[in-house]
Amino acid sequence: MTILVFGETGQVARELARLDxxxxxxxxxxxxxxxDACARLIAAEKPAAVINAAAYTAVDKAETEEDLATVINGEAPGAMARACADLGIPFVHISTDYVFAGDGQQPWTPDDPTGPLGAYGRSKLVGEQAVRDAGGVHAILRTSWVVSAHGNNFVKTMLRLGAERDALTIVADQIGGPTGAREIAAACHAIAGQLAADPGKSGTYHxxxxxxxxxxxxxxxxxxxxxxxCTVTDIPSSDYPTPAARxxxxxxxCSETERRFGISRPDWKATLTHILKDIGASK
Known part of the structure; x- marks a missing residue:
């Protein structure tokens, strides 16, 4: 079963490359x-499944490049999904918590109303709908706070700043679940295989x-x-303004993901341990 992965240098794509x-x-x-080039590649390769691990992820920059973000995060996944539907193969698409408004304190379910706060979230929401509209076997996997030993992410930034400074002020009113790219890759890989065996599992998951x-x-x-x-002092988001609202x-x-696929939420403390080990090994 050959799985075609869109993405090569991103955090999740690099972890997917490790898998069989x-x-x-x-x-x-x-x-x-x-x-259209993405669709043509799928048609030419004729894989057993496709995972889209590529995206426009510059959240703040998207505020001034929403058209570009929408092509990459919206139109491209739609083209991929239609090509997969034509071949009758599963399509797994990674999405984000940014499709929600981020209010309240209850965990968002896959069926909750969406309401993105900015351009990035809007572009990802366009992609979700395009994938559904394609009518093929698919899983949209929304995730959050992606971290790994690769690229730019919160863990690597904190390691750098923590080594340089004795104290930092960090936002404390944004709450979420840090998620390892390795764990996301494994989940996408497993979901693709299960969708091939049971197309009835198509849907949106967290x-x-x-x-x-x-x-x-x-x-x-x-x-x-x-x-x-390094001492951490809590601050509100209002003390750390950014072009795009978080x-x-x-x-x-994530209960539906566990119920349908047997994939439970990973312990981010274990994730953090293997990330630090990977970073140490890469020095």
Whole structure:
């Protein structure tokens, strides 16, 4: 079972490349700014399944590049999904908690009303709907707070700043589940296989690390695990303004993912341990 993966250098794509029977392709093979090229590649490759791990993820920059973000995050996944539907193969698409408004304190379920706060979330929501409209076998997997030993992410930023400074102020009113790229990759791989065997599992699902925490508490855990002495002071989001508003409530109800696929929420403390080990091994 060969799984075609869109994405080559991103956090999840690099983890998918480690798994069996995956073929990762980058922009040289099919650039997401050309959705038809993505569809043509799927038609030519005729894989057993497709996972889209590529996206426009510059949340703040998207505020001034929404058209581009919508092509990459909206139109391209739609073209992929239609190509998969034509071949009768499963399509797994990674989405985000940013499709929600981020209010309240209850974990978001897959069926809750959406209401993105900014351009990035809107572009991802366009992609979700396009995937559904394609009418094929699919899983939309919303996740949050992605971290790994690769690329730019919160863990790597905290390790750098924690080594440079004695104290940091970190936002404490945004709550969510830090999620390892390795765990997301494994979930997508498993879901693709299960969809091939049981197309009736098509739908929208959530997957995030456990337990939910604030960015400030996550930072403290990073410093403790890495053996760094750096004091964290909690601040509200209003003290750290950004071009794009961030959802305060990024909690995701992942119970349906566990019920349908047998995939439970990963412990982010274990995730953090293997990330730090990978980073240490890469030095």
């Amino acid at each position: 029977n995956t073929k990762c392709v980058g922009r040289d093979a099919a650039d997401l700014v050309q959705p 997957f995030s690390g456990d337990p939910d925490c604030s960015w400030a508490d996550f930072a403290r855990a990073i410093f403790e695990t890495a053996g760094l002495t 959802p305060l409530n990024s909690r995701l109800d």
